[in-house]
Amino acid sequence: MCGIAGWADFERFPSREPQVLQDMTEAMACRGPDAHGCWFDEHVAFGHRRLSVIDPAGGGQPMTLEHLGRTVLAITYSGEVYNYRELRAELSALGHRFRTASDTEVVLHAYLQWGTAMARRLNGMFAFAIWDARSERLLLVRDRLGIKPLYYCPAGRGLLFGSEAKAILAHPDVAPVVDRDGLRELLAGVKTPEHAIFRGLRELRPGHLLVFDREGKRIQRYWALEAREHPDDLHTTVRTVRALLEDIVERQLVADVPLCTLLSGGLDSSVVTALAARSLAAQGAGPVRSFSVDFAGNERDFAASLVHESPDAPFAAEMARHVAAEHTNLVLGLGELAASSTRAVVPRAHDVPAALLGDAFASLYLLFRAVRERSTVALSGEAADELFGGYPWFHVPELRDADTFPWVAAGYDLLPALSGLLDPGLLADLDVEGYRAQRYAEALAEVPVLPGEDAAARRIREVGYLAVTRFVPMLLDRKDRMSMAVGLEVRVPFCDHRLVDYLFNVPWRMKFFDGKEKSLLRAAAGHLLPEPVANRKKSAYPITHDPGYDAALRAEFARLASSPGTPVHALIDGTATARLGSANGWPSRSGLEFMVQLDSWLADHDLAL
Known part of the structure; x- marks a missing residue:
């Protein structure tokens, strides 16, 4: 999965300040526990922390491409490109020669062949930087x-990224400041594209690329x-979704390290686990390994709610038996979950306090930590x-x-x-309500229009668009930060852009036909599951129902409120x-939960508000 960092500057010489890049890269050491590397040219510096998944021996980074003894391209890359084998074959037929079996090298050659148009050819989850010395x-x-x-951040005539x-806050020219809009974004319960909590920082929007040269920066959308219009009938739609899911999961099982599912x-x-089990069995590579999380005393304390109708454990166990999974x-x-050390991990790993369901962040971190002891890659639903x-x-x-x-x-x-509080x-x-109303209006204005669509269909399209562009990103952030805090790569098959x-x-x-x-x-995919699992109603990621957790919070x-020396x-x-x-x-x-995490965040980041 990895962590990347870098600095390009046409007035300064990053190559003469190697410790700055080292500090930026080491700030994300947890993202890449297996290896690290730095690469310098006159006006650019790339850093990399590696979690080895594909071609552990040959895929070291930053990776370069030379011509006539001169480096013409360099890349620092994070993620996985699931169609890299097909792209490699296509590029080989065009005359490209490869020295590794990694997907990183395929991306580098894809840029050499197609330029920025290569982004549209990639299927996967990725964030990368390429320096074109030419x-x-x-x-x-x-x-x-x-x-x-x-993330990226303009700095003088330069640009930082990570x-x-x-990683960017580790640069000496960037101060950790959170202004009014940063706090509004934190509290609004929505992830606005491009916005970051810290002043001066931006996130590159999904489906976009950024070009930076002596003329400045330019951002382009590629997706x-x-x-x-949807041309398929119900039967064809079901068949198409089934075929897509089968292909997606099979592609995402490719790894040169131990792999599992989160069940x-x-x-x-359960659908992801069933498809993975079937694919692994066909390859003679089973059984599938799966993991779930539960809480001590949950059979005693569980209380049903709108988003938690039933406890997970019995259903996870039944599904694991159904596919003969090696299940944990x-x-x-309570002691582990409520420990101050566990609670402090969340804002430190996430760089911000968890705005909602903080205990879900903490338990997810603990689950990922346990998974990492036996697997390097996990598939999630x-x-x-x-x-x-x-x-x-x-x-x-x-x-x-x-x-x-x-x-x-x-x-x-x-x-x-x-x-x-x-x-x-x-x-x-x-005025967070006003800020949220503004962001809602902006989001609605983006929703693509289908001529002739009635009001009800239009609203469902709006809700779907808001979910994909404003809600899913919050879940993906939680997944990424909590998993990478322990060096675990989590893949998300349902986020394959073809399915989306x-x-x-x-x-x-x-979608609601019955x-x-x-x-x-x-x-x-219900035919792959036991009946109780196939017909189970929606249940959100579990939280502890132990009243002792609330008491500990x-x-x-109370300690923070009565201690004038605490940051919060x-x-x-x-x-x-009172x-x-x-x-x-x-x-x-x-x-x-938010207030307690806010205190840790303020202390760890030495923030100016």
């Missing part, structure tokens, strides 16, 4: 869905969702709900048709949870401490 030009490219992160904000016992992860159920205890319509806000009219982001209407909103003057000054493109234009009547959530996915917040103290509502003893369910877990 034209003194830096190219940054990010995958279509934004599975792999890529897989994570912390976006488009509205088209919750829900429909999405990780049971997390993320994004299926957004593509196939699994969330309540696709089905409940008052949520679907609300004049805001539908997940906010459904309760994924941090603002109510912070009432009485965060200083009311600060909240009033930020196709499903965006499938009418709702097909009146059940995710009808189309069940029709395409309350105690930690000045931001706490002055009435909070109200903590109330028995009305206030404050909520998400509010407490």
